[in-house]
Amino acid sequence: MSRSNAPHGDPDAVQPAHPDLSPEEWTPRTLAAQALGRIEPVTRAVVPPLHLSTTYLRDPDNAYRSGFSYARPDNATAREAEDVIAALERAEAGSLLFSSGMAAAAAVFCALERGDHVVAPEVMYWGLRRWLRQEAPRLDLTVDFVAMEDPDAVRAAIRPGKTRLVWIETPGNPLCTVSDIAAIAEIAREAGARVAVDSTAVSPILTRPLALGADIVMHSATKILNGHSDVVAGVLAGARRDTFWERLVAIRAGWGAILGPFEAYLLMRGLRTLPLRVAAQNEGALRLATRLSAHPLVSAVLYPGLPGHPGHAVAARQMEGGFGFMLSIRVAGGEAAAIDTAARVALWKRATSLGGVESLIEHRASVEGPGTPCPPDLLRLSTGIEDPDDLFRDLDAALRAAHGKIG
Template identity: 75%
Template sequence: MSSAPRPWSKKSLAAQAMGHVDPVTKAIVSPIHLATTYLRDPDNQYSSGYVYGRPDNATVREAEAVIAMLEDAEAGALLFSSGMAAATAVFGALDPGDHVVAPTVMYWALRRWLAEEATRWGLTVDFVATDDLAALRAAVTPGRTKLVWLETPSNPLWTITDIAQAAEIAHAAGARLAVDSTAASPVVTRPLALGADVVMHAATKVLNGHSDVIAGALAGARPDAFWARIQRIRSGQGAILGPFEAFLLLRGLRTLHVRIAAQMAGAAELARRLGAHPAVGSVLYPGLAQHPGHAIAARQMSGGFGTMLSIRVAAGEAAAVAAAARVGLWKRATSLGGVESLIEHRASIEGPGTPCPPDLLRLSTGIEDPDDLYADLDQALR
């Protein structure tokens, strides 16, 4: 009597891109499907399942299947041309007059878009400290609020919001919950399992991990009318990811688990050591016991607390900017989640109106030797 097939782990499935083998050549790495149009059958149908390249692509489907597996997404996953394209598709699926609640501290480009553009077609947006559940509850109005948007850990202060509690608040009011889980990745946090309806990733970052792809991803808890509307928006607006970018993203996903394990170990080590540095006023990292959201993070993050941290330079803004200019191994550049470590004076990027403290430096930990990364920061901060 043969035993049942072993349920392979997500790490194993991701490493082999779900085990797909090209049926023609038997290659263990899938080809890139570049075709934009497909042949009809004699009966005028499309038995292959492919019609045109704007709504669908075989290479894109393969990468989507891996993300859906990682997120346990019953509705599947959708890849977009950028994280912003993915996020704005969710808001675009709402109706004029709908009310949205979003975090005060969140990815700046999306926050600015919500404040300046989303309101132009009738959405009402309130920004609140979503890590404060009482404030979140007060901001959500039953029958009026249609979407609660979270980002946890939030960029660049790395505040933590309780996803399960936020889901209860949103659903009790008849609203959906969407979570930007870019900084955590599905290796660390699975928002759908905690009650979220949609999870978003700027796949440019941790999911790809090599700073060579711009991409966004959505994963849905269940197939419903809202998810179908998001699918139509992607197709109608032509926001699908290109096949070559999907191929590169799939390559990045295959090493996701080993990359993020090394990066999280480095981030934790740096947070511990920088906390004792005389030039550092404070370290913002949810893995530290003194972090206000540490207990919640420990419940909803598994295996680590992410690859990101920020430091506030004790001597102020000018000293922070000067330190960022003196690094050697760290690269002074915008983005996060890649194998190379990046440093950024975030307030300079966000500009007027930013809630980011002017003395803050955002650190994205790569896979370099943590001793080297610390030594470089040490000399830069002196």
Template identity: 70%
Template sequence: MPNWTPRSLAVQAMGKIDPVTRGVVPPIHLSTTYIRDPDNGYSTGFVYGRPDNATIHEAEAVLAMLEAAEAGAMLFGSGMAAATAVFQALDPGDHVVASKVMYWALRAWLLTEAKRWGIAVDFVETDDLLALKTAIRPGRTKLVWIETPSNPLWTITDIEAAATLAHAAGARLAVDSTCASPVHTQPLTLGADIVMHSATKILNGHSDVLAGVIAARTEDEFTARIRLIRKSQGSILGPFEAYLLMRGLRTLHLRAERQAASALALAQRLSAHPRVARVLYPGLPQHPGHDIAARQMTGGFGYMMSVQVTGGEKAAIGTAAHTGLWKRATSLGGVESLIEHRASIEGAGSPCPVDLLRLSTGIEDAGDLYDDLDAALTQGHRD
């Protein structure tokens, strides 16, 4: 691999040039089957499209490089497919400790489906290290799953400290780093064993690909089990989606840095807004996890924030109804800015306050984004 920075390696797709055409953009490999050698072997290493595809491998190589993953990266058909594969790799009777505030769909899966696999799950505030230590059961806890920053309250968990606690009890640490991206945090270098991303989000960045990725620090039996689950259950990403993801990764650093800078500028201005009761963003000094975030995040604090508006639920929903530049839509991490009233989406049992709006900052002009939200806040309180 060339001795370039991660930014340069991502931009040039690891420096690969198509050997046939000398094209600077890698081609899409669509074949699902490959020719055997005369001796009935497969000297190319490619056997069948479900586990073997050159386009997918190329995108995985970039992701493994970005995460400093010695065991490589595995692409899945969605973030949920990637995340659930980790839990499915556990044995019946294993115990898991997971962040209480986390991606709602995965939390719902753990509450309903994990028990069918015989897995016991305890949810705790993982930013509270004492609570985390108390919840871990040495010898029985096999996985600690944290999400940092956590969606949609953006609490920060100390990755290095969580890894120490997990490893002392004989457990692995997995980190959902979707809302940090490898531009701002590399959990494996901080002691985590596994890092997961919904690549649908900022890794792709264009709201046109469903994908997930698992990257591992070391190759071991557990990593091999995840790989086998992906192969046997057929949850690998398609080659066209991998091609689009590779396109997105080429501009990841530019987008992530711009989005984080805009998010910080917006968080600072919104903190002084008369119709905003609270801004939840780890880049603000008053955020309770700011010091830890400053230690384990580099070059910015991510693109996600939430605001709690004065006037309660009605004003929050009214504000979202009157935005123009901010689009009312689920998901996050795209080049377009999105706004969503999360409590309405998550429903009963959600830890999300009813006055909260989740904001995914895109790459539009930060001044335009503020002005659009300012006008919507005014109109939303009048309704």
């Protein structure tokens, strides 16, 4: 597939005033909006095309000089989105799109060797935590869950000669714990372990884990990268193209876990507005967190943007331009009041997920079940792009109605 931006069939085309200004010099906002500035060479379309073909023509000598042979290991539309994500993450190895966030995360663990030891956070996406508890023993992996926000706890969990991966999720879902990526990366490096960071809750607009010493960054691209609640996708981005990265490439191809072209096309559409959505959702989340922290029916607000949050200083250091769209509140009156509050909202939607343009609310303990670290009075909030004053009024009314019923 040609990726040239040179004028096609138009000898009089005006040349750019600064032909040497490359995407490497663009800001993330420009990178995303321009989708790296590529122009489809045949029609001169400014939107990358959707490539649906499952197979590709061989050259007369049976080679595939186009770079494509079959749709299971690779796809041109997926490559376009991968290149944008890799540029935003400054990922030297590039990025790999998967059919879901779980598929992307599981690939990292399946790329380890039998007998390897893993350090993972106590506070993390519940689906992956459950998968690790169920499947890691079958893979002959040992996993220790620690308070990842405490570097000393991470250091104490390291097993010299055995620990091969430290998995970080920051902010941790849904308790909004903050882990110091740079500090933990140094601990892992001393032990010869890789670091992978689930950065779903922040996006590369706010945090670039690879620049902080991580080896791999993972996103559930279903969330804010796409941002429209209409694509299930996952992605890995790598700091370097080493043997471990090549193993991930082989796993995706062997499993057939690549994202479909239509979903990749929709993801590319979402990526082009990512910085604008991030800015709006950050602003809304901070305003809500600030107002809710003074609410008489809220016993605690968990949000790293609040100065009183235990991870605020670390978050301010490794997050640029905001503290994310996710926050959680603990409702005065306990579990019954929390569940009733979620039942009474009108603007907020009671649904699972994060990062969409619509605001979502969920009682996480009910979803996660036995063994969850979530307090029973906790509600997780994913702030969308609505007016935060409208969101506050809706939640305030629901809290007061629930309190009146419980009281």
